[in-house]
Structure formats: structure tokens, C-alpha cells
Amino acid sequence: MRARSPRGTRSRSAALGLATAVAVVLTVVLAAPAAAAPSDQPGGTSGVLDSEALDRLQQRAAEVQADLQQRQAEVAAARDALAAARADVETARAAVADAEAALARDQDVLADYAAAVYRDGGALTPLTVLLAGGDPGDAAAALAYLEAVDAHTADVVDGAVQQRAAAVAGQEAADAALAEAQGRADRLAGEAADLEAAAAAVTGELDAALGEVDRQLAQLQRAQGDVNAQTAANWRAHLDRLAAAGVQAPPASALRDPAAGLPAGLAPVAAAGGGAQAGAAQLPRQPTSLLVLPAETLAAVSAAMDTLGRPYAPGTAGPDSWDCGSLVSSVYGAAGIDLPADQAGLFAVSTPVDPADVLPGDLVFLGTPESGLGHVGIALDRETMLAADGRAGAVVVRRVPTDEVLLVGRPSLGPRPAVPAPGPTGGALRVECGNPVHPPSFDGARSWGGYPNGLIPPSALCPIGVAGHALRCDAAAAWRAMSAAYAEAFGQPLCITDSYRTYAGQVRLYGEKPALAAVPGTSNHGWGLAVDLCGGVEAFGTPQYAWMVANAGRFGWLHPTWADAGNGREEPWHWEYAGR
Structure with missing residues (x-):
């Protein structure tokens, strides 16, 4: 409704109001906040370069x-x-x-x-x-x-x-x-x-x-940083246009049933399949109408904009790092809409809308027939979404791959009866926030970004805050969160001796220890997904090692089964990031 105006009554008659509103929709272009054009790279900054x-x-x-x-x-x-x-x-x-x-x-x-x-x-x-x-x-x-x-x-x-x-x-x-x-x-x-x-x-x-x-x-x-900044600026400009037009965003409950009437001065938004969309309205204007979303949606999207550029890390819920489910749950929870904190739980209760009707604030669920549900983000328009992205290792604005959209849900419409989220089939790995999750016994390729092992560009890695050690950005963020939790238990952060290992470093180590070292270009250290630890973790049976066994999984880290005691290559110090 308009600011500084008493709350209007519902439309004088449902038939007259809806017919008039739909006519307006057909004759007026809807002005929605526009996202800046993100890179075509999948996962923002971690995709294969055309180089x-x-x-x-x-x-x-x-x-x-x-x-x-x-x-x-x-x-x-x-x-x-x-x-x-x-x-x-x-x-x-x-x-x-x-x-x-x-x-x-x-x-x-x-x-x-x-x-x-x-x-x-x-x-x-x-x-x-x-x-x-x-x-x-x-x-x-x-x-x-x-x-x-x-x-x-x-x-x-x-x-x-x-x-x-x-x-x-x-x-x-x-x-x-x-x-x-x-x-x-x-x-x-x-x-x-x-x-x-x-x-x-x-x-x-x-x-x-x-x-x-x-x-x-x-x-x-x-360029990704510029996209993030421009997208946030576009969103703020949309809020400014609403304020300048005197629009006070109505609560979600006021927009759920356009047929029963909308707040005074607002008209429905046409649905692709005919009729009006639930959960949204518009302020008719010339030459363009203004999209009006529920107050809860505006608050949630605004809060999400403030997280752009923060690291992705599984099992975290801000403020320093996020995973995709916790980001959605946190921003909507702060706006007054309680949602589950994981992608499967969000999928289960989200009320679907036609993907052609996607609006800012809707939840976009991505996946494939093989891996099932693999990601969730917040739609900004039909082509872009904001998400804590496992492949980018950060909260980014990224394109929506239309061929991977499993569901578009609208939180402002309230929950639906829970349905199970599609899972992996045919032995495919589970995908969380766009990143495959590797089980402890997994020994296949862990390549990412299209880079050769040990030849990851420094810009694609993130420091962990210890000496010169670096890891893939999501692994680095997960490491920092895990090290902080470890410090609470032992009074000091995790001790580390080795992290990302360059190709040249692998060649040197192979020359020194050909019977023990991996062939250069095959070590998980070369993917920035493995660490060697010290400070007590390097020995089986210590309190420090026991803490890692009990807690590392919460942060996406695991001790591979080949390195367990009794399996021939006992390496208590070696831990790998698998996501979650």
C-alpha cells in the first residue's frame, strides 16, 4: 500500500478488482530490481576458464x-x-x-x-x-x-x-x-x-x-565482485523507488490471495499460466509498474545482499561464513519466516510456483536426475540467483542453469505438506550447495574448476590464516570454523604442517620419497583439499585425535579410511575436505 495512507479496504469487488488489475498487467511493463549480469562461469569464479x-x-x-x-x-x-x-x-x-x-x-x-x-x-x-x-x-x-x-x-x-x-x-x-x-x-x-x-x-x-x-x-x-556490488546497488535502488512512490510493503499474509483482494492501490501480477500470482503485487504506473513484494521478502533479500562475498563453508550459519541452506534459513528467519536450515528440508516444505513466474526472493532448487537435489539459492530474477555456492567458495550472484531447476518455491506463501527431496541414483555422489560430497572411502578424482592438480591458480585458493597455508576457498572457510571450535576445546587452534601442495612441490617430494609420495599430479594436497596436522592429532588415541574424529565431520572434514589404523597406510595426521 502507499505510505502515509490509511490501510485501504479490500477491492470493492473481486471480479472488478481482478479484471482491472490483470488488464493493467497486460498493458504495463513491470519494473523489478535487476541483477548485474554475472559471468557465464559455472560457480562464479571457480569454473573452467576459456583460456x-x-x-x-x-x-x-x-x-x-x-x-x-x-x-x-x-x-x-x-x-x-x-x-x-x-x-x-x-x-x-x-x-x-x-x-x-x-x-x-x-x-x-x-x-x-x-x-x-x-x-x-x-x-x-x-x-x-x-x-x-x-x-x-x-x-x-x-x-x-x-x-x-x-x-x-x-x-x-x-x-x-x-x-x-x-x-x-x-x-x-x-x-x-x-x-x-x-x-x-x-x-x-x-x-x-x-x-x-x-x-x-x-x-x-x-x-x-x-x-x-x-x-x-x-x-x-x-568482475564477480563488481557483479555482487552492482546487484546490491540495484536492489537498494529498487527499495528507494518503492519509498519514493510512497509504497509501504505489506505483510505476506496480505498478498497471498489476490482474488480476495489486495491492499488499496495495488494490483495483481499476472501468472504465466493465467490468473494472478499469489504472494506478490504491483503498483500501476506509467511507463512501468513497480513490483511490490511482502515486507518479509524484502527484508530477507536485503539481508542476503549484505552477505555477498562472504566465504562458503558447510555446517556454518554466519556471520563470517555460510552454507546455502543456512543462508536462506537465517535471512528469512530474521524476517519472521521460519524455514529449515538445509537444502533438503527447504525443498520439502517450499510451496512451489511456476518457474516462469519466478520473482525476487523465491527459492531456486537446482539438481540433476543422477545427483538429485544439489543446491538452493534466492532468486533475483529469471536468470540469476544469490547463493552460498560451494564451487565458488563464497556467497555470489550466479546464473541460474534453467536445465537444472527442480523447483521454484515462494517462502511468503507458507509451508506445504512436506515431500521428500530427490536424492542421488545409480551410485552418484550427493551434491550439497553445488559441491559433490565425498564419502570417507571415496578414491576417485576430486578435480574442480578445470585446473590441473597442483596447478591451481593462487587466486582460486584462499589462505587459512596460518603461515602461507592455503586451501580451496570453501575448505579454507571450513578449516577456520573447525579450528575455532578446536581452540575452544584445547585453548589453541589446530596445528598444521601441510596444506595445498603445488605440482613442483609434489615433484620434489616424489624425488625424495618415491615409495611413499603420490605420483605428482595425483595427491589430494594438489587439489587444496587435504591437510597434515600436528599438535597431538598426528597420533592415534590422543584426545586431540579423538576430538577430530568426533567433530571434523560437522565442518566437512574427514579422515580417509585408507589412513585409519590397521589399513596398511596409517596416517593419523592426514585429513581431507569432502564437503557435506
């Missing part, structure tokens, strides 16, 4: 990485063969030792027998048995016994000698195999060293291309 330098960077890095990965596989196979050969040698040596021990035992028995014969006055022979006389049957039995003893003794000694000979031959074969495996491993290690040198040699070339990409990205980010 020849980036193309060259990716191609050169891929060539070196492919060579290293192939050689790494060969080196790993040679290392396994060498380990197996060493195990065979140890087994063969043990067999020789066992054979020699058995032969020694048999020789000891024979020595004892010889000593007993000497002690008893000479050896027993068939002649001494016959001369001893006695019963002929006893003599025959004694003769047979002596023959059996001699035969057994000969067999025992011969068998032991043969067993030792076979064991010695086995050891010689194993030693030869070990020498061959060692030679192959040494040759491959030399070739791997040559490749490492080649990788190191191209880092200068890669750094030069990276510098060009970084300049382009910095320019894009400045």
Missing part, C-alpha cells in the same frame, strides 16, 4: 603425469618382484639351514654309534657274531639286523646329503633371481629419476602458463 594458456597447461601437465604414472606402475611392479625375490632368498636360505641341521643331526648319531663300538671293543660284524656262537636262530637274526642297520644308515646319510644339495641349488637360483630383480629395479629407478628430472624441468614452463591463467582468474574475480 589457451589453461589448455596448454593442462596438456603439458597431463603428458608429464601420464609418463610418471606409467613409470610408477612399472617401478611398483619391480619393487614387488624385488620383495618377492628377497622373500624367496630368505626361504631358500632357511631351507639350506634346515638341511644342514638335519645332516648334522644324522652325523651326530653316526658318531655316537662309532664311539659306542670303540668303547665296547670293536665293531660288530657278521664274523664276530658267528664267532660269538650261540643259538643259530639268534645268529641269523643278528646278521639280518646288522644288514638293516647298515642300509638305513647309508640311506639316512645319503638323503641328508641330497637334501642339502637341493637346498643349496635352490638358494643359488633364488640369489640369481634376486640379482636379476635388483638389476631391473635399479634400471627402472634410474629411468624414474630421469622422468622426475624431466618433470622438474617443465615446472618453469608450467609456472609461466599458470601465471597467465592466474591473471585471467583474478580479472574474473574482480
Whole structure:
């Protein structure tokens, strides 16, 4: 309604009012606040740049990485063969030792027998048995016994000698195999060293291309900042036009049923499917009408404008960082409309409107058939939305991909009966605020932004406030929130030794520890999504490690299962950002 005017009555008659209003809609252009044109980059500042330098960077890095990965596989196979050969040698040596021990035992028995014969006055022979006389049957039995003893003794000694000979031959074969495996491993290690040198040699070339990409990205980010600032200015200008026209925004309840009447002086807004839209009105003017939204919507959108440029971080709800659901919930909650704080909960209760009728303040839910619901933002017009965006790592104004719109909801219309939000299908990863959420056991690619691993432009990363450490911007914001919570428990922030690792850094580490380090271009440190911690977290069973296990997930951080105790590569210090 108009400011400084008593509240008008509902339209004198529903038929007359609605017919007149719709006629006005058809003849008057509606003036709504306009968003500045954002970049076409998906996710604002983190999308793939249309850059020849980036193309060259990716191609050169891929060539070196492919060579290293192939050689790494060969080196790993040679290392396994060498380990197996060493195990065979140890087994063969043990067999020789066992054979020699058995032969020694048999020789000891024979020595004892010889000593007993000497002690008893000479050896027993068939002649001494016959001369001893006695019963002929006893003599025959004694003769047979002596023959059996001699035969057994000969067999025992011969068998032991043969067993030792076979064991010695086995050891010689194993030693030869070990020498061959060692030679192959040494040759491959030399070739791997040559490749490492080649990788190191191209880092200068890669750094030069990276510098060009970084300049382009910095320019894009400045443009994004300009878009954010211009959008906020356009919104303030719209509010100024309403005030200048004497319009006092009505409450949401006054605009929910245009057919029953609207506040005096206001007319309905036509719906794409015919009739009038619920939850909005307009002030008829020439040459353009002014869009009139509920007071709650204006307050919520105004509050959202104040968050532009703040970091995105899962599990946070301002004022320093936001996730997409908490941003929507917070700004509308402050305006008097209670909403859930997560994208699925918001989807469940949002009353839908035709996407063609989208107005500022509506909620836009994005997703795909495979991943299901993956994002929510606040519409500014049909083409743009304001959102805490996981890919951009900040609250930004971004384009609305029309082919991904699952639902447009209008909070001012009140909640609908809850319906489940669509989830992932066919094994697809869940997406939260535009960012895939990786489970602890996930070992697939975590690439983002179109940049090669370890060659992320500095402008695409954000410092975490500790020395020179940096991470992807959403991970950095999540780190800061997690470190603050950790400090409340232990009196000091998290201790960190490693974060984003450049390609050159990965090459150096691989040269130092080829058996332990990842092939350059494959480490999650190279995506700015992994940290190595200290201060107690680096050991299983400590209170600090237990705190991380219990709390890191709230901030989107996890300890990968491969690094858990008992899984072969125990690394309590290694944590990865997976979003949530």
C-alpha cells in the first residue's frame, strides 16, 4: 500500500478488482530490481576458464603425469618382484639351514654309534657274531639286523646329503633371481629419476602458463565482485523507488490471495499460466509498474545482499561464513519466516510456483536426475540467483542453469505438506550447495574448476590464516570454523604442517620419497583439499585425535579410511575436505 495512507479496504469487488488489475498487467511493463549480469562461469569464479594458456597447461601437465604414472606402475611392479625375490632368498636360505641341521643331526648319531663300538671293543660284524656262537636262530637274526642297520644308515646319510644339495641349488637360483630383480629395479629407478628430472624441468614452463591463467582468474574475480556490488546497488535502488512512490510493503499474509483482494492501490501480477500470482503485487504506473513484494521478502533479500562475498563453508550459519541452506534459513528467519536450515528440508516444505513466474526472493532448487537435489539459492530474477555456492567458495550472484531447476518455491506463501527431496541414483555422489560430497572411502578424482592438480591458480585458493597455508576457498572457510571450535576445546587452534601442495612441490617430494609420495599430479594436497596436522592429532588415541574424529565431520572434514589404523597406510595426521 502507499505510505502515509490509511490501510485501504479490500477491492470493492473481486471480479472488478481482478479484471482491472490483470488488464493493467497486460498493458504495463513491470519494473523489478535487476541483477548485474554475472559471468557465464559455472560457480562464479571457480569454473573452467576459456583460456589457451589453461589448455596448454593442462596438456603439458597431463603428458608429464601420464609418463610418471606409467613409470610408477612399472617401478611398483619391480619393487614387488624385488620383495618377492628377497622373500624367496630368505626361504631358500632357511631351507639350506634346515638341511644342514638335519645332516648334522644324522652325523651326530653316526658318531655316537662309532664311539659306542670303540668303547665296547670293536665293531660288530657278521664274523664276530658267528664267532660269538650261540643259538643259530639268534645268529641269523643278528646278521639280518646288522644288514638293516647298515642300509638305513647309508640311506639316512645319503638323503641328508641330497637334501642339502637341493637346498643349496635352490638358494643359488633364488640369489640369481634376486640379482636379476635388483638389476631391473635399479634400471627402472634410474629411468624414474630421469622422468622426475624431466618433470622438474617443465615446472618453469608450467609456472609461466599458470601465471597467465592466474591473471585471467583474478580479472574474473574482480568482475564477480563488481557483479555482487552492482546487484546490491540495484536492489537498494529498487527499495528507494518503492519509498519514493510512497509504497509501504505489506505483510505476506496480505498478498497471498489476490482474488480476495489486495491492499488499496495495488494490483495483481499476472501468472504465466493465467490468473494472478499469489504472494506478490504491483503498483500501476506509467511507463512501468513497480513490483511490490511482502515486507518479509524484502527484508530477507536485503539481508542476503549484505552477505555477498562472504566465504562458503558447510555446517556454518554466519556471520563470517555460510552454507546455502543456512543462508536462506537465517535471512528469512530474521524476517519472521521460519524455514529449515538445509537444502533438503527447504525443498520439502517450499510451496512451489511456476518457474516462469519466478520473482525476487523465491527459492531456486537446482539438481540433476543422477545427483538429485544439489543446491538452493534466492532468486533475483529469471536468470540469476544469490547463493552460498560451494564451487565458488563464497556467497555470489550466479546464473541460474534453467536445465537444472527442480523447483521454484515462494517462502511468503507458507509451508506445504512436506515431500521428500530427490536424492542421488545409480551410485552418484550427493551434491550439497553445488559441491559433490565425498564419502570417507571415496578414491576417485576430486578435480574442480578445470585446473590441473597442483596447478591451481593462487587466486582460486584462499589462505587459512596460518603461515602461507592455503586451501580451496570453501575448505579454507571450513578449516577456520573447525579450528575455532578446536581452540575452544584445547585453548589453541589446530596445528598444521601441510596444506595445498603445488605440482613442483609434489615433484620434489616424489624425488625424495618415491615409495611413499603420490605420483605428482595425483595427491589430494594438489587439489587444496587435504591437510597434515600436528599438535597431538598426528597420533592415534590422543584426545586431540579423538576430538577430530568426533567433530571434523560437522565442518566437512574427514579422515580417509585408507589412513585409519590397521589399513596398511596409517596416517593419523592426514585429513581431507569432502564437503557435506
